[in-house]
Amino acid sequence: MVVSESDLTSEYRHIPVMLGEVLETLSPRDGDVVCDCTLGGAGHSLELGRRCSPSGLLIGIDQDDVALAAAGERIRANVPEVASLQLKGNFSQLDGLLQRAQVPGVDCFLFDLGVSSPQLDVPERGFSYHEDAPLDMRMDPGTQTLTAAEVINTYSEADLTRILRAYGEERWASRIAQFVVRRRAHAPIQTTMQLVEVIKDAIPASQRREGGHHPARKTFQALRIEVNHELDALEAGLQSAIRWLNPGGRIAVISYHSLEDRIVKNVFRQRSQGCTCPPDLPVCVCGNVPVIELGERKPRVPSPDEIANNPRARSAKLRSATKLAG
Numbered sequence: 001m002v003v004s005e006s007d008l009t010s011e012y013r014h015i016p017v018m019l020g021e022v023l024e025t026l027s028p029r030d031g032d033v034v035c036d037c038t039l040g041g042a043g044h045s046l047e048l049g050r051r052c053s054p055s056g057l058l059i060g061i062d063q064d065d066v067a068l069a070a071a072g073e074r075i076r077a078n079v080p081e082v083a084s085l086q087l088k089g090n091f092s093q094l095d096g097l098l099q100r101a102q103v104p105g106v107d108c109f110l111f112d113l114g115v116s117s118p119q120l121d122v123p124e125r126g127f128s129y130h131e132d133a134p135l136d137m138r139m140d141p142g143t144q145t146l147t148a149a150e151v152i153n154t155y156s157e158a159d160l161t162r163i164l165r166a167y168g169e170e171r172w173a174s175r176i177a178q179f180v181v182r183r184r185a186h187a188p189i190q191t192t193m194q195l196v197e198v199i200k201d202a203i204p205a206s207q208r209r210e211g212g213h214h215p216a217r218k219t220f221q222a223l224r225i226e227v228n229h230e231l232d233a234l235e236a237g238l239q240s241a242i243r244w245l246n247p248g249g250r251i252a253v254i255s256y257h258s259l260e261d262r263i264v265k266n267v268f269r270q271r272s273q274g275c276t277c278p279p280d281l282p283v284c285v286c287g288n289v290p291v292i293e294l295g296e297r298k299p300r301v302p303s304p305d306e307i308a309n310n311p312r313a314r315s316a317k318l319r320s321a322t323k324l325a326g
Contacts, residue, residue: 016043
């Protein structure tokens with residue numbers, strides 16, 4: 001099945017996660033420059049744009065061509081009064097993208113790190129373990145060359161084990177890697193369902209539904225992170241966003257698994273930390289100066305009602321920070 005751009009314009013209208021909390025945290029005002037670093041279906045951006053209009057600027061970044069086109073069309077139709085830019089790229093390229101936008105600074109940054117529903121739901125993208133499709137998982141097929149199939153069929157058993165353990169936190173990582181290598185020796189593993197079969201064979205039957213989750217969930221997460229270099233991109237994007245924030249500007253990040261949340265927590269902690277010199281030193285030699293002030297010490301989570309209405313929000317965590325003056 002070939003999915004057209006027009007088909008996906010409606011498909012990309014997913015439910016924005018923790019929308020109320022995001023609006024409360026960022027508090028965009030008329031005249032603000034707002035940057036949604038993960039534009040997706042523009043669910044968050046529509047409301048952010050309404051609040052920074054009519055004299056503000058709404059910037060949306062996404063590396064998916066179809067998402068970018070659909071989101072731009074939706075913003076122009078629903079919030080025509082706000083100036084908006086849709087820029088193709090990954091938030092690891094944030095410095096260059098904002099230079100292209102010719103803005104001196106940004107008042108509100110949003111990172112929603114979840115894979116958008118249409119990317120999961122369109123079988124051809126290869127993200128889903130529920131549909132049979134080529135093993136792809138590239139966020140930007142136009143420029144990326146590494147696919148999940150290449151990872152599965154060319155990485156060594158040791159490297160596969162490392163990826164599944166580090167990026168998927170998969171307790172059966174070594175056994176799954178062993179079964180993958182054994183299976184591909186006979187024929188390449190080319191589709192999502194072929195990989196799901198290998199994973200099910202590798203995990204003991206009594207453990208396959210541990211925690212109520214699909215047995216392939218962690219492996220597919222790990223492959224997606226490896227193919228798209230997601231964790232490296234996240235740290236680079238956060239550091240850039242903090243640099244671009246105007247004094248008093250706010251940043252909000254929604255993460256969906258512990259690896260992402262750990263990076264957000266560590267970057268925020270590092271950039272909010274002051275002098276770390278021993279107290280007996282007469283002068284500071286470390287040079288650390290706090291750049292941001294943390295929001296809540298513990299991340300905010302979705303309400304039970306939201307989780308009931310949007311199950312994909314169940315693992316979401318929202319962390320935030322504010323840029324200090326000077």
